[in-house]
Amino acid sequence: MILLRYAKIFLVLVLGLFFTQFAWAQVRIYIDPPEEQLYYSESTTLAVKIEGLTMGEALRGYQIHLDFDNTYLEVSGVTAFQEGEFLSAVGPTQWFIIEENGGYTATCSILGYTTGAIGSGTLFYVNVSSKDLSTGPSGTPVELSDVILRDPLNQSITAGSIENGVIHVRRQVRIYTDPALEDLYCYGTTTLAVKIEGLEAGDALRGYQVHLDFDDIYLAVTGLDAFQEGEFLSDVGPTQWFIIEENGGYTATCSILGYTPGAIGEGTLFYVTLNAFDQTTGPEGTDVLLSDVILRDPLNQNIQDFTLEHGKIVIQEGAHIWIDLPHYDLLYYEEVRVAVKIEGLVQGTPLRGYQVHFDFDDTYLEVSGLEAFEEGEFLNDVGQTQWFIIEENGGYTATCSILGYTPGAYGTGTLFYVTLKAKDQSTGPGGTDVMLSDVILRDPLNHAISYGLPHGPCNIVIEPPLYIYTGLKVFLQGPYVAGGTMTHILSDNGYIPLTSPYDASITLTAFPDASPRYIVDWIYIQLRATSTGPFEQPQSCFLLNDGTVVDVNGNPELAFEFTEGMEYYIIVQHRNHLEVMSAEPFVFSSDSAGSTPADLTVLNSVFGGNSLGVNEIEPGTLALYSGDANQDGIIASADNNLYWRIQSGLWHGYYIADFNLDGNVIPTDRTYYWRPNSGHWTQIP
Numbered sequence: 155m156i157l158l159r160y161a162k163i164f165l166v167l168v169l170g171l172f173f174t175q176f177a178w179a180q181v182r183i184y185i186d187p188p189e190e191q192l193y194y195s196e197s198t199t200l201a202v203k204i205e206g207l208t209m210g211e212a213l214r215g216y217q218i219h220l221d222f223d224n225t226y227l228e229v230s231g232v233t234a235f236q237e238g239e240f241l242s243a244v245g246p247t248q249w250f251i252i253e254e255n256g257g258y259t260a261t262c263s264i265l266g267y268t269t270g271a272i273g274s275g276t277l278f279y280v281n282v283s284s285k286d287l288s289t290g291p292s293g294t295p296v297e298l299s300d301v302i303l304r305d306p307l308n309q310s311i312t313a314g315s316i317e318n319g320v321i322h323v324r325r326q327v328r329i330y331t332d333p334a335l336e337d338l339y340c341y342g343t344t345t346l347a348v349k350i351e352g353l354e355a356g357d358a359l360r361g362y363q364v365h366l367d368f369d370d371i372y373l374a375v376t377g378l379d380a381f382q383e384g385e386f387l388s389d390v391g392p393t394q395w396f397i398i399e400e401n402g403g404y405t406a407t408c409s410i411l412g413y414t415p416g417a418i419g420e421g422t423l424f425y426v427t428l429n430a431f432d433q434t435t436g437p438e439g440t441d442v443l444l445s446d447v448i449l450r451d452p453l454n455q456n457i458q459d460f461t462l463e464h465g466k467i468v469i470q471e472g473a474h475i476w477i478d479l480p481h482y483d484l485l486y487y488e489e490v491r492v493a494v495k496i497e498g499l500v501q502g503t504p505l506r507g508y509q510v511h512f513d514f515d516d517t518y519l520e521v522s523g524l525e526a527f528e529e530g531e532f533l534n535d536v537g538q539t540q541w542f543i544i545e546e547n548g549g550y551t552a553t554c555s556i557l558g559y560t561p562g563a564y565g566t567g568t569l570f571y572v573t574l575k576a577k578d579q580s581t582g583p584g585g586t587d588v589m590l591s592d593v594i595l596r597d598p599l600n601h602a603i604s605y606g607l608p609h610g611p612c613n614i615v616i617e618p619p620l621y622i623y624t625g626l627k628v629f630l631q632g633p634y635v636a637g638g639t640m641t642h643i644l645s646d647n648g649y650i651p652l653t654s655p656y657d658a659s660i661t662l663t664a665f666p667d668a669s670p671r672y673i674v675d676w677i678y679i680q681l682r683a684t685s686t687g688p689f690e691q692p693q694s695c696f697l698l699n700d701g702t703v704v705d706v707n708g709n710p711e712l713a714f715e716f717t718e719g720m721e722y723y724i725i726v727q728h729r730n731h732l733e734v735m736s737a738e739p740f741v742f743s744s745d746s747a748g749s750t751p752a753d754l755t756v757l758n759s760v761f762g763g764n765s766l767g768v769n770e771i772e773p774g775t776l777a778l779y780s781g782d783a784n785q786d787g788i789i790a791s792a793d794n795n796l797y798w799r800i801q802s803g804l805w806h807g808y809y810i811a812d813f814n815l816d817g818n819v820i821p822t823d824r825t826y827y828w829r830p831n832s833g834h835w836t837q838i839p
Contacts, residue, residue, distance in 0.1 A: 181206040181303065181311060183218070183277075185296055185319030192284040193326035193352075199281045200296060200319060202260070204240060205274030211311045212270025213241065215263025216277060219300040221256060226294045226323050227282050234282070235260060240275030244268060249278075259300070270306045284323040288354065293322040325352035327449070327457060329364065329423070331442055331465030339472025340432040340498070342606035346442060346465055348406070350386060351420035357457045358416025359387070361409025362423060365446040367402060372440045372469055373428045380428070381406060386421030390414055395424075405446070416452040430469045430606070439468035473498045473605040475510065475569070475593055477612035481585070484576040485619040485744030486720050491573045492612060494552070494590065496532060497566040503603050504562025505533065507555025508569060511592040513548060518586040518616050519574050526574070527552060532567030536560060541570075551592070562598045576616045578720045587611035619744035621713040625751030626679065626695075626703040628726050628734075629777035631769050632827060633674055633699075633815040638755075638775065640699045642672035643816045649808045650675060654694035655729050666708030671698040675728070675815060679703065681714060682723040682735065685761070686839050689725060691715060697728075701755055711746040720744070723761070724752050725838065730810055731778035732789065734768050735761040735838045762837020769831075780813040781828040788835035789828065798824050 186201045202220065207213050229235075232251040241247050241264050249262040260278045264270070282296070296319040303311035332347045348366065353359050375381075383395040387410050395408040406424045410416070428442070442465035449457035478493040494512070499505050512527075521527075529541040533556050541554040552570045556562070574588070589611040595603035633640040644650045645665070654660040656678040665673060677697040680689040691714045695703050703726075704710050714722075721739040736752060737759055743749040754760055755776050760768040764776060771777040781789040783797035793811075801811040801819040811819045813827035 180314030181211070182315045182317065183298060183301060183313050184315075184317035185298065186276075187319070188317065189293070189320045189322070191322045191324070193324060194284060194286040196326075197281055197283040198321070199279050201238065201276045202278050202280070202298065203238075203274065203276050206314065207270075207272045207274070207311075209272055211305055212272045213303060213311065214268055214270045214306045214308070215241070215261075215304045217259060217261045217300065217302040218277065218298055219255065219257055219259045220280060221258075221297045221299065222282065222321075223294045226285055226287055226289050227296075227321060228285060229258070229280065229282055232258065234280055236279040236281075237262060238276030238278045240271055240277055243275070244271045257297075263304070268306055282321065284321070286325070287323065288325060289321070289323040291322070291356065293320040295320055324354060327352040327357065327460035328463065329444060329447060329460060330463035331444070332422075334463065334465055335439070336465070336467045337604075338430040338467055338469050339474075339604050339606040340430055340434065340469060341474055341609070342430045342469075342472070343427060344430075344467070345425055345427045347384065347422045348424050348426070348444065349384075349420065349422050352460075353416075353418045353420070353457075355418055357459075358418045358451055359449060359457065360414055360416045360452045360454070361387070361407075361450045363405060363407045363446065363448040364423060364444055365401065365403055365405045366426060367404075367443045367445065368428065368467075369440045372431055372433050372435055373442075373467065374431060375404070375426065375428060378404075380426055382425040383408060384422030384424045386417055386423055389421070390417045403443075409450070414452055428467070430467070433469065434471055435467070435469045437468060439466040441466055471498060471500075473503075473505075473595060473603055475590060475605055475607055476609045477588060477590065478568075480609045480612055482612070482614045484614055484616050486576055486578040486616065486622075486716075487741065488744050488748070489573055489575045490614070491571055492588065493530065493568045493571050495530075495566070495568050499564040499566075499603070501564050503597055504564040505595060505603065506560060506562045506598045506600070507533070507553075507596045509551060509553045509592065509594040510569060510590055511547065511549055511551045512572060512588070512590060513550075514574065514588045515586045518577055518579050518581050519588070519614065520577055521550070521572065521574060524550075526572055528571040528573075529554060530568030530570045532563055532569055535567070536563045555596070560598055574614070576614070578618075579616065580618055581614070581616045583615060585613040585615035587613055619716045621746075622716050622720060622742035622744060623711045623713055623746045623749040624724070624740055624742045625710050625749050626712060626724065626726070627701040627751050627753045627755055628677070628697065628703060629701050629755050629771065629775065630674065630697065630728055630731050630780065630815070631771055631777040631831075632731065632780035632813050634771055634777050636772065638700065640674050640697075640701070641815065642674050642699045644675055644808065645673040647806065647817055649806070649817050651808060656694050656727070657692070660694050660706065662706060666696065666704065666706065668696070668698050668704060668708055671700055671702065673697070674699055677703060678727040678729075679712065680725040680727070682725060683719060683721075683739075685723055685735075690717075702751075709746075710751075711749050713746065714742070716744075724754070726754060726778065727785070728778060729785065730783050730813055731780050732767060732782045732834060732836045733785075733787065733838060734778055734836065737761045760837070761839075766834060767837030779831045779834050781831040781834075782836075783810050783813075787838070789831045789833065791832075794824060794828050794832075798828060 237249040652662045724736045727733040740752040783793040798811040813823040
């Protein structure tokens with residue numbers, strides 16, 4: 155009984171061992187990995203594997219057809235396939251791939267006598283690349299079909315299962331600068347766009363944070379205003395956007411407000427304008443770095459799978475064009491001559507010709523037309539040039555080129571000059587910009603020369619002056635001799651008082667030195683903003699023998715306080731002559747040295763004509779009528795009866811009835827001045 159029990163146990167062990175070694179297991183053919191994710195233009199290697207082969211069904215050879223949708227995937231031909239180790243580890247094999255039936259068929263068998271391969275291993279490999287088209291969340295299959303398995307006796311082996319693979323193709327979320335590489339010249343400016351792409355419905359963007367940094371040895375921004383929000387989020391809904399300067403760079407933050415499905419696809423997150431310094435980087439350039447990126451979806455979940463691609467800027471030497479001074483301060487009607495200059499041209503890139511557009515705001519500035527532009531010396535010092543100016547596009551375009559053969563101009567110099575005149579309009583402290591644009595530079599071979607505008611626009615601040623100035627010329631009939639001169643008997647003999655006869659508050663300690671001319675008498679000047687407006691800013695002055703009017707200090711530039719405008723009618727009064735007013739308002743100057751005298755001695759310069767209110771004392775020469783002793787604006791009997799008759803016979807003094815200003819009141823004053831002038835009156839309205 156004991157022997158029988160042990161015999162049964164032994165039989166069970168032997169049968170168990172037999173079935174373990176020789177019983178048929180399920181043969182499985184599959185792709186490893188079974189599921190793969192690829193980004194656009196990315197590749198992966200798939201292994202086609204087998205398992206479950208036992209000694210009873212050892213593998214000698216196989217044939218397997220592999221197929222995929224070439225809308226999404228591609229291989230580099232039969233070279234993308236590589237034999238696996240499963241059969242070649244047993245013995246030498248014959249392996250080949252053929253392209254057929256829209257896919258590829260792999261065939262392999264062990265040569266000569268063999269016991270075959272058992273267990274599991276890789277039949278072959280295939281390198282698959284994705285195209286630039288998303289498969290969507292379901293992916294695209296990699297399919298195995300037409301499988302034939304043979305054992306060493308060339309008997310068929312049945313595959314219990316054949317398992318296809320799936321590849322998901324999608325665009326990778328990518329944040330990058332556009333352009334990725336930028337070439338700048340010293341002082342040049344560029345605007346970079348920080349962009350995003352690859353966002354799909356499953357990872358729509360609600361908000362972001364991106365830190366941007368650069369080397370301030372080479373680059374600079376004008377501050378937070380150099381950054382501008384892009385359209386990617388704001389096209390979806392209202393956003394909250396801001397920039398802060400931190401950690402040696404700038405952090406841009408933006409998010410869509412309220413409920414949103416988020417933004418998908420690609421677009422611009424923000425823009426930044428960078429200015430290059432006068433420092434070259436060499437060919438390796440300088441990086442514009444993106445870091446500390448946070449992306450959030452509409453549920454405020456992080457979008458974590460993204461790549462960053464930094465930008466690079468190469469800064470090299472180049473031509474610089476600028477207006478000679480970056481800032482000017484002008485008063486109303488002042489002029490400034492600015493020079494448009496160039497530098498940085500070397501012998502290797504000389505200049506043959508240029509085009510530069512010059513622009514300004516005509517609310518504040520004006521030019522006298524094309525003649526306000528003048529060619530500079532830079533090109534015409536090298537050879538004969540063709541130079542012209544045209545008015546276009548709201549400004550002026552200057553064009554110049556050297557004629558004929560030329561080696562060109564290099565170094566530093568002036569391209570052209572422009573004379574600008576300020577209008578009577580204040581800019582405020584911010585000023586107004588004079589800008590250069592649309593620059594074209596050409597070398598002797600007509601190749602373009604790169605350039606930068608290093609200093610930006612020229613800024614001009616225009617303010618009203620404290621004082622405005624004019625000169626004045628006028629003749630009095632009484633002391634007039636001939637040929638544009640008058641007697642100066644009163645001053646020669648010391649008859650003129652130091653106190654103004656028009657304003658008793660003005661008393662001098664001495665008369666101004668007017669040499670080589672002489673003082674004729676006190677004279678009174680007033681202004682009118684309109685022809686019938688009130689008199690304003692009266693001023694006691696001196697009349698010199700050549701008709702020049704000077705102030706009490708002897709300055710021929712008469713100063714008046716600036717109130718509103720720059721144009722005034724000028725009224726001239728004398729203590730015993732008819733007063734006159736200029737026929738037209740004169741434009742005063744904000745510059746004492748730049749005032750143009752108002753000449754009231756020429757025909758048609760006096761309001762009311764050339765005869766009734768003013769005396770044409772010589773052909774083409776006007777003078778104030780003498781004889782109005784009481785200054786009532788008319789030469790009449792009262793001037794004779796109440797002044798000349800009473801003062802007649804007075805000698806060697808300063809008298810109101812001394813109509814010819816010789817210091818005496820005698821019949822000559824009545825006979826030659828009051829009597830012929832009687833009946834004339836002032837034409838001042």
